[in-house]
Amino acid sequence: MSHEPPPANRNPGPEAGHRSGVTGRGPRIGVFVCHCGKNIAATVNVEQVVEAISHYPGVVYAARHEYMCSDPGQDLIKKAIGEHRLTGVVVAACSPSMHETTFRRAAEEAGLNPYLLEIANIREGCSWVHEGPETTDKAIRIARAMVEKVKGNHPLSPIEVGHAAKCLVIGGGISGIQAALDIADAGFEVLLVERTPSIGGRMAQLSETFPTLDCSQCILTPKMVEASRHPRIRLLTYSEVAEVTGYLGNYHVVIRKKPTYVDPDKCNLCGDCATACPIRVPSEFDRGLSERAAIYVPFPQAVPSSYTLDEASCLGLNPLRCSECAKVCTAGAIDYDMPEERIEEDVGAIVVATGYDLYEKERMAEYGYGTVPDVIDGLEFERILSAGGPTKGEVRRPSDGKVPKEVVFIQCSGSRDPELHKSYCSKICCMYTAKHALLYRHNVHDGKAYVFYIDIRAGGKDYEEFVVRAMEDERILYLRGKVAKVFRDGDKVVVWGVDTLTGKRVEVAADLVVLAQAMVPSAGTGELARKLRIACGGEGFLKEAHPKLRPLEALTAGIFLAGAAHGPKDIPEAVAQGSGAAAKAIAILSAPVLTHSPEVAEVNEDLCSGCAICVPQCPYGAITPGDVAHVNELLCEGCGTCVAACPSGAMTMRNHTDLQVERMIRAALAEAVEVAGG
């Protein structure tokens, strides 16, 4: 390719001028028009653009080049910046998405602040889409508009801020554990906050896991232990986040750790205390299918491995009413005076992994409001199937301990029912119901299972095969249709349904009914979200910053989402998202300093009336109201919505002010000849 000597047009312009772009003596703008081989030059008369623009007010130098992005092209720009003491540069070339960074770097190398260079897109937006003489006219307009913008640009530098190299993970389910381990393995301190006495989450309650049917505890326990032994993970169980202030990189968190009244270092898990305790309440872990004492360990593999005295069900600590447990504890682990702890820490990033609950079966009018004995939910069935569960893994129904010979599984119970319940699909129920039916059949060889379903959604690796396995079992009957009613008749639970494939009514006198209840966000998710200033979607699950491109991030910078708190998920997905959120957090924790684009919103305090109209406009919560509004530069993403909303003209966008845009508009609309002439 030929690099003809670049023809230059000079306008003497004001002699002095510095490179800040804000000069009392007027701007000195250089415009560099690219031929892009024939890509621009075939339809745009580049010489004419150079000629016209060189007479435009403020332009002191204009030149063209075959390929402006080539080294000689960039050298031309760099040289001109020095020689002509340019205070701003416009490169009229391809879309800014192509080479803005390239040219800004070149400007910087020549000593011009990179934010004083802008790209006028005369290729994608002009030469490639038009033909005829108007194409050149339009290219001139585009270049002129950009000259107007650059005239108003200020030199900027990226915003830099320090940060804490520690991370808070909220929720000790599998997703939070995974996130904590990944972050700690990368060399950063982690606070893992779990509100129950043990980490493990729902996965600890499961029997075996689809699609491989490996034992849930067996694959989970090593991870729990690893988290508790990790030198960089501080486990805070029986704890909740009380306050969160600050912003990306610099969150200040207050955590309240409730007293367990048992010293975990002394407790040896003998269980004498629980035997001595006169109280029995339903076990949360077994979902009420067994009882526990007021002093208890939720399950044998609990981490930390220590008993917890549940103050709410204890006969009384203040004044002390019973103290049977302390009497029998030979390890001397029980301390009725243990205080609540308040932990304050600075963290750079936060991962929220607070998981899910099941939609209460008490809400299901059609299935007897949870009052029919032997109508249970999926997690209750998991406990029944678990070797460590209330029935030691034998399938026996809760009411009378009989082995159920006919079991009905109802999928989508509370899901996909916009009129009465939740409109969304809980995603995992098709899979765990197939698992339940298979495990039931492994247990009860002469048993018969019925599965009512709307349709089967088994879109995961090896999932379809797994469901097919269940369907091929001759004693598992898949019935497509809805169940209209479930009621008790003697010691049977009668299920009335319709098989929509045959159109026939189906009636099963079952021994046990298992409802695949919808997954809902865990209790308190909304309250925690408010503390964190992150959003929840309509159904209460935590909302991501972008449904496609930022699925791991909350709208508030520095806060990441993991696991079922974000929406129904199975274990592999919860683990993957835990690792993903960890990677995102590590990017913050490992940065020497956090940098952020300086092209953000800014308040002119003299004009701001403090009306706070801008505050709710900001999707990122970047604006704090007050006598005058304040924008947290690190949180602002530069959308400009607040600027457009401010009735006082107080909110502005750096390097994209109204004045700049209005001048661009005028330049874009003015006759090319008018300006070219004057």
Add this chain to the structure above:
Amino acid sequence: MAEAQFEPRIVAFLCRWCAGAGADLAGTSRLRYPPNAVAIRVNCSGRVEPQWVMEAFRSGADGVFIGGCHPGDCHYVSGNYKARRRVHLLKRMLSELGIEPERVRLEWVSATEGAKFARLMHEFVEELRALGPRTDPGEAAPSAALPAPSRRKG
């Protein structure tokens, strides 16, 4: 050549993430459309101020195009909804000033919709040609008829 044909002048505010990217794709796909509109890139359609639209009309524009991301796709989550509300109000104000509200067009164009962008440019130019040059008093005495910018930010 259609010398007698009225060529409307258009300013197009395009958000950089969707509509701007869609316009770029029209370019890389070498789709042809009339050159009447000059684009001004904004971060988000939510940044577009009614004031700018008024400035465009005051400066002789025949039409103003605003392109944003499809509902639910705004890079900043909700800027396009705010743009929609503002454009709605703006159109009412324009009618009162005697400017046909059809001279302002808000459209959603995704980054993959280069063809849609080109089609919209054709359509808008045709519509404005059908409307003809502006007849509102704004053209004759811009400063009197159109409200002057209530504020200036530099």
